[in-house]
Amino acid sequence: MQHYSAFSLARHALSHHKNWQSAWRKADPKPRYDAVIIGGGGHGLSTAYYLAKNHGMKRVAVLERGWIGGGNTGRNTTAVRSNYFYPESVALYDLSLRLYEGLSKELNYNIMLSQRGMLIAAHTPIQMEICNRIANAMQLNGVDGRLMTAAEAEEKAPLVNKSKGARYKCMGGIWQDRAGTARHDAVAWGYARAASAMGIDIIENCEVTEVFTSSGAVAGVETTRGKIQTERLGVAAAGATPGLVQMVGGDLPIHNYDLQAFVSEPVKPCLDTVLLYLGTGTYVSQSDKGELVIGGGLDRVPTHGQKGNLPTQETVISGLLEMFPAFAQLKLLRQWAGVVDVVPDSSPVIGPVGPEGMFVNCGWGTGGFKAIPAGGYLLAHLLATGEHHDISRPFDLNRFAQGRLIDEAAGSGIAH
């Protein structure tokens, strides 16, 4: 692997940048691997990386139906944060945030982590009480989080609607200092490059069509690029996960919906934080290029089509304009949607499913990007040891039969 540095940049400038190596190898499938991961998004690629790095497993393939990072990894709003309510969730999402904090250096790939902070803004006294409760919970769980006053919030988002008739006048909210954004493509590419350098095969245009089992254990997969034998299978395929698990006769507590996002034309710096408004459900940040990156709630129509519907678009944008009337002058440049796998308690499903040797990392719903390092770290632990890591154990599928749900929709007001 070519090391990236200011020096290598200068050296390649002498040859007009024509001699850079590909960041990762385009591999062809081999007949047999120690472990196979289905899904070449952030979660699948980070799983491969941590399998090699933490567990020394290098005969591993990542199978991707399309191109790596082309699913939800390339379709989110790039926010990273750990401002959750339950101890189990905070342990999970903060593991992720801590891994993100060291990731650019670890991968020698700039993921452009920008810890500009995040404000979850309230506009009623009742919402402020809920914010206080979450801030207290975050502090009890050992994560940086605090209540922010209206004056301080207005300083963070100076263009927010302060007029007398404002319907959602900001009263303050929860602040997390370590939250922020990261470059989503760079996360996928950085993990792919580092995993490939350790010998892992990243195989694109390779769709899994069948999962083989032998006496109750995984034996291999049939793909559009041939049959591959393996005894350990990890699935990190977001909305495609239910279909893959049904190949071995299992069902998951997942409905698929679209989550839309939008980008405006670029403008000068006007918002130096990630802002989520509880009242409108709309969230917004400004990219380094100056575009506003906007997201909101789910389309409430189950779907596998990556399109997004118009009523939700209207809801999200009208929410944005309630918060920032000045943004009405901006044009939207792009709109897109990703298929998100939504679980009733808004927490992921991580653990064994179906035959022996098969594990899933799914159900992240609208919050998968921020969880990429932790999802991969924990799925790698499961694949290598066959056992749960302490952080992933509460998120096992068995929590539904045991009635031990981790309801973050109720806990931290996550609208998914």
Next chain:
Amino acid sequence: MQQFPCPFCGLRNETEFHFAFEAGHPRPEPAKDVSDAEWAKYLYLHKAPKGKSSEIWLHLTCHEYFILHRDTVTREVLSCDVLPGAEA
């Protein structure tokens, strides 16, 4: 704005409708013989089909539940039905 058909009211805007659950998911009976796993399966486990799907929807304005046959990839509505035993 897409329009969905209600068997009682005809074509209406999609915002008037709410997805309830996948069709063909009968409640296991009698309750005292149902295991935790069976009950959890009934409550939580779904198929999330890709392509043709039959779903129970609620028309929020008339408050009737009905069956909607759709394609989950193209979003095309194929047809709608009243629930078994009901009359339109």
